[in-house]
Amino acid sequence: xxxxxxxxxxxxxxxxxxxxxYVGLGGRGLTSRIISDEVDATSHPLGKNxxxxxxxxxxxxxxxxxxxxxxxxxxSPLTGGIKESNAGGTAAQSLAKLGYKAVIIENKPKNQELxxxxxxxxxxxxxxxxxxxxxxxxxxGNILREKHGEKVTVMSLGQAGEMRLTAASIAVTDPEGRxxxxxxxxxxxxxxxxxGIKAIVIDPGKENKVEYHNIDNFRTAARSFxxxxxxxxxxxxxLPAYGTAVLVNVLNEAGGLPTDNFRxxxxxxxxxxxxxxxxxTIEKRKGQTTHACHPxxxxxxxxxxxxxxxxxxxxxxxxETIWAFGAHCHIKDLDSIAQMDKMCxxxxxxxIDTGVAVGVAMExxxxxxxxxKGAIKLLEEIGKGSPIGRIIGNGAAxxxxxxxxxxxxxxxxxxxxxxxxxxxxGQGVTYATTPMGADHTAGxxxxxxxxxxxxxxxxxxKDGQVELSxxxxxxxxxxxxxxFCIFVAFPILDDETAFPEVANMINxxxxxxxxxxxxxxxxxxxxxLEKAFNQRAGITKAQDRLPxxxxxxxxxxxxxxxxxxxxxxxxxxxF
Amino acid sequence: xGNIQIEVRLFAYLRELFPPxxxxxxxxxxxxxxxxxxxxxxxxxVEKEIMIVMINGVRKLDYNESLKEGDRVSIFPPVGxx
Numbered sequence: 001x002x003x004x005x006x007x008x009x010x011x012x013x014x015x016x017x018x019x020x021x022y023v024g025l026g027g028r029g030l031t032s033r034i035i036s037d038e039v040d041a042t043s044h045p046l047g048k049n050x051x052x053x054x055x056x057x058x059x060x061x062x063x064x065x066x067x068x069x070x071x072x073x074x075x076s077p078l079t080g081g082i083k084e085s086n087a088g089g090t091a092a093q094s095l096a097k098l099g100y101k102a103v104i105i106e107n108k109p110k111n112q113e114l115x116x117x118x119x120x121x122x123x124x125x126x127x128x129x130x131x132x133x134x135x136x137x138x139x140x141g142n143i144l145r146e147k148h149g150e151k152v153t154v155m156s157l158g159q160a161g162e163m164r165l166t167a168a169s170i171a172v173t174d175p176e177g178r179x180x181x182x183x184x185x186x187x188x189x190x191x192x193x194x195x196g197i198k199a200i201v202i203d204p205g206k207e208n209k210v211e212y213h214n215i216d217n218f219r220t221a222a223r224s225f226x227x228x229x230x231x232x233x234x235x236x237x238x239l240p241a242y243g244t245a246v247l248v249n250v251l252n253e254a255g256g257l258p259t260d261n262f263r264x265x266x267x268x269x270x271x272x273x274x275x276x277x278x279x280x281t282i283e284k285r286k287g288q289t290t291h292a293c294h295p296x297x298x299x300x301x302x303x304x305x306x307x308x309x310x311x312x313x314x315x316x317x318x319x320e321t322i323w324a325f326g327a328h329c330h331i332k333d334l335d336s337i338a339q340m341d342k343m344c345x346x347x348x349x350x351x352i353d354t355g356v357a358v359g360v361a362m363e364x365x366x367x368x369x370x371x372x373k374g375a376i377k378l379l380e381e382i383g384k385g386s387p388i389g390r391i392i393g394n395g396a397a398x399x400x401x402x403x404x405x406x407x408x409x410x411x412x413x414x415x416x417x418x419x420x421x422x423x424x425x426g427q428g429v430t431y432a433t434t435p436m437g438a439d440h441t442a443g444x445x446x447x448x449x450x451x452x453x454x455x456x457x458x459x460x461x462k463d464g465q466v467e468l469s470x471x472x473x474x475x476x477x478x479x480x481x482x483x484f485c486i487f488v489a490f491p492i493l494d495d496e497t498a499f500p501e502v503a504n505m506i507n508x509x510x511x512x513x514x515x516x517x518x519x520x521x522x523x524x525x526x527x528x529l530e531k532a533f534n535q536r537a538g539i540t541k542a543q544d545r546l547p548x549x550x551x552x553x554x555x556x557x558x559x560x561x562x563x564x565x566x567x568x569x570x571x572x573x574x575f
Numbered sequence: 576x577g578n579i580q581i582e583v584r585l586f587a588y589l590r591e592l593f594p595p596x597x598x599x600x601x602x603x604x605x606x607x608x609x610x611x612x613x614x615x616x617x618x619x620x621v622e623k624e625i626m627i628v629m630i631n632g633v634r635k636l637d638y639n640e641s642l643k644e645g646d647r648v649s650i651f652p653p654v655g656x657x
Contacts, residue, residue: 245656558632
């Protein structure tokens with residue numbers, strides 16, 4: 001394994017052996033460590049002193065199921081703190097096959113320019129990519145596959161990343177070459193854009209440098225772990241059949257589906273945008289109800305959604321996206337929402353921050369709640385780079401300022417996702433306290449709060465939520481470091497044989513002797529590093545809070561507020 | 576013993592237990608003091624213990640609880656995501 005460093009001011013590429021203290025790190029554990037070690041926390045996120053680190057997880061390219069997630073780390077131009085943004089797609093496995101533990105992109109060109117980084121078994125080259133200027137991710141992918149081969153992985157920016165907007169994502173292609181998987185959150189696309197990079201093409205060819213200390217033991221543990229994943233009703237049956245969109249109805253029934261910019265917990269048209277409706281629509285139009293975002297995923301929660309004519313419209317059409325453009329904006333037409341998902345994928349913006357921004361623009365009176373045609377027109381402006389397009393493409397916090405409204409659902413300027421923090425209180429604790437800014441995956445308390453996975457914690461009460469969020473945040477830091485999809489948490493929480501097999505996989509691949517507690521302790525270390533970086537960047541406890549309207553406005557149908565004291569929230573990551 | 580009106584809402588594959596045009600939602604008249612457990616039997620739900628049951632948006636773990644007039648009973652198989 002090696003680490004590659006790309007200096008964009010001199011266009012030099014160097015390779016380093018992995019330092020001893022980095023050997024046991026991967027994914028988020030490694031990106032957060034390198035950013036913490038090498039980036040001055042007070043740097044401007046778009047300046048030469050910030051870096052962008054791309055790292056596959058410790059299990060990337062192995063026989064471990066659903067382990068092809070990619071971590072991208074940087075100082076976020078959105079939150080001003082450390083960021084790990086995580087995506088599926090084929091990049092992590094391709095990098096692992098080529099023997100890369102991480103790629104560090106540093107410095108920046110003196111002038112505005114666009115480059116392409118090409119990573120192959122022959123090495124790494126930097127080429128001019130001026131011909132891709134202001135093109136969307138779909139077109140960029142088509143051009144690059146024609147030039148560099150049909151099988152390459154493409155990581156790319158749409159127009160938003162080139163313009164360095166704070167909701168800009170980095171697209172990662174799925175096995176079919178579609179730019180449907182994104183490092184969405186926190187504006188990582190803006191940082192890549194600031195480095196003068198439009199796209200990264202990765203082609204492992206026939207190369208496969210993934211090694212095991214003891215492959216037989218690894219295989220045995222991976223098989224047993226796969227069995228746990230497939231035996232669990234959620235990861236084995238629920239996710240493959242319905243994907244994540246099934247949560248629309250679940251959260252609507254629970255009164256936790258934020259509607260009309262967090263004014264209500266139920267949406268009168270939830271059924272129109274539900275997973276059940278999506279499933280029927282996909283079947284009727286001969287799309288794919290089940291799809292793997294990367295090879296080796298056994299949960300296959302993704303899908304391919306066709307338009308009325310039966311032609312491809314979008315893929316990777318997730319619950320959070322459907323919620324953001326749907327219930328949050330009072331939009332009930334699933335085809336309009338699918339269209340907006342595709343536009344976000346193409347322009348390269350985070351669907352959560354952008355969808356929430358559209359609702360905030362509605363809040364500010366720029367367009368009416370429920371106006372799907374107006375919302376689509378508004379999104380088109382991002383691709384054009386017009387002033388209003390730039391406002392929306394900078395996300396919810398910036399949009400709230402532009403329209404002078406105080407009801408802006410963000411923490412550390414990052415938009416809240418699809419679970420109301422008042423009626424799914426464990427999620428609220430995670431939104432407030434994770435170093436990432438409001439993020440649903442950082443400590444997914446929906447498990448115990450709503451789904452009854454990993455025990456039951458009443459979503460409407462405070463009891464047990466801080467501890468739940470803490471434990472989940474630690475476990476998630478571990479999973480993000482291994483490169484696992486967050487959904488393996490379902491079997492891990494309910495099947496006590498699952499996590500020991502994770503330890504067995506680590507030990508049989510890396511010739512180590514970790515026990516479960518040591519592995520969990522590594523998750524704590526990641527969080528400590530991230531918190532310390534944020535403190536150096538000037539982010540204090542005062543930012544570990546939800547906007548005040550969540551404390552003051554009760555949400556129906558349960559008529560509840562977010563009622564944690566500051567002291568209670570501050571206990572979450574005190575270790 | 577009187578009767579009460581309740582609304583039953585089934586989701587994901589449980590909807591197959593109701594006619595397709597109902598989209599999983601039915602208002603039904605049941606006997607007063609019918610429990611969640613009795614209701615699930617009447618609908619034909621097997622593996623009751625793995626289901627997620629909410630009454631008026633509140634998760635219920637005790638299926639011996641009696642239903643009341645106007646209750647909204649939501650039943651999900653194990654599903655999830657995020």
